[in-house]
Amino acid sequence: MSDDTEQIRTLVERWAQAVHRGNLDTVVADHAEDIVMFDVPPPYEGVRGMAAYREVWPPFFQWQAQGASFDIEELRVTAGADVAFAHALLRCGTPQELDTRPGLRLRLTLGLRKEADRWIVAHEHHSFPDLSGTDPDAA
Template structure:
C-alpha cells in the first residue's frame, strides 16, 4: 500500500494501537497491574460494567478498580479479544473490540455473550495513550 504524501497520518499508527490494546488485554488476563496501566493517560476516563456507574476518572482511580476484577478472573475466567477494529487519525484514534470475558459456566450458559469495549486514544509526544475506555455487556 502506497502512502499518500498529503496524508499526515503515520502508517504505523494502527499497528502501534493494535499492539497497545492487545498488550493491555494480555496484561489484564495475566493480572499484571503495571501492564494494564501502561499506555494509559493520567486523565483516563473509564465507564465499566460494575459501579461506579458515573465512571472512573484519573489513573489512580483506574489502578484501584482492577484488583477485584483480577480476584474474580483468578477463579478461571477468560479475557480474550475476538475482534479489534481501529480507526486512527493523526493524533486521535478510536477502537472497538469484542471479548470473551467470563467463566466456563457463563460461556456454557450463553455461548455468544461478549464484552464490548470502546477505546478513545490520543497521541502525545509521538506515543499513543488510551484516554477513554468503555466496557459493556448487552442487556437483554
Template sequence: MSDDEKQIRVLIERWAGAVHAGDLETVLADHAPDIVMFDVPPPHEGVRGLDSYRDVWPGFFAWQASGGSFDIVSLDIVTGGEVAFAYALLLCGTAEEFANNPGKRLRLTLGLRKQDGRWTVLHEHHSFADESLEPGLD
C-alpha cells in the same frame, strides 16, 4: 495497515494480555493520567484519573483468577492524526457462563490520543448487552 494502527493494535493486545495475566503495571502503562473509564459495575458516573483506574483492577484480577477469561475476539481501529478509537469484542466470563450463553461478548471501546509520538488511552468503555430485554420488543 498504517503504522499508527499497528502501534495501537500492539498497545491494545499488550494491555489485554496484561489484564489476562493480572499484571497491573502493564495494564496501567499506556493509559493517560486523566483516563476516564465507564465500566460494567458501578460507579455509574465512571472512574476518573489513573489512581481510580488502578483501584478497580485488583477485584477483577481476583475474579479472573477464579476461572474467568479476558480474550480479544475481534479488534477494529480507526486512526486520525492525533486521535484514534478502537472497538473490540472479548470473551469475558467463566466456562459455565459460556456454556449457558456461547455468544456472550464484552464490548470494548477505547479512545486514544497521540502525544509526543506516543499513543495513550484516554477513554475506556466496557459493556455487556442487556439480556433482560427480548430483541424486537419495545
C-alpha cells in the same frame, strides 16, 4: 495498515493480555493520567484519573483468577494524526458463564490520543448488551 493502526492494535492486545494475567503495571502503562473509564460494575458515573483506574482492577483480577477468559475476538482501529479509537468484542467470562451464554461478548471502546509520538488511552468503555428477555445466542 498504517503504522499508527498497528501500534494501537499492539497496545490493545498487550493490554488485554495483561488484564488476563492480572499484571496491573502493564494494564495501566499506556493510559493517560486523566483517564475516564465507564465500566460494567459501579461506579456508574465512571472512573476518573489514574489513581481511581488503578483501584478498580484488583477485584477484577480476583474474579479472573477463577479461570475466566478475557480474549479479544474482534478488534478494529481507526487512527488519525493525533486521535484514534478502537472497538473490540471480547470473550469474557468464567467457563460456567460462557457455557450458559456462549455467544455473550464484552464490548470495548477506547479513545486514544497521541502524546510525544506515543499513543495513550484517554477514554475506556466496557459494556455487555442488555439481555433481559433475550437469548444472546439467538440471531
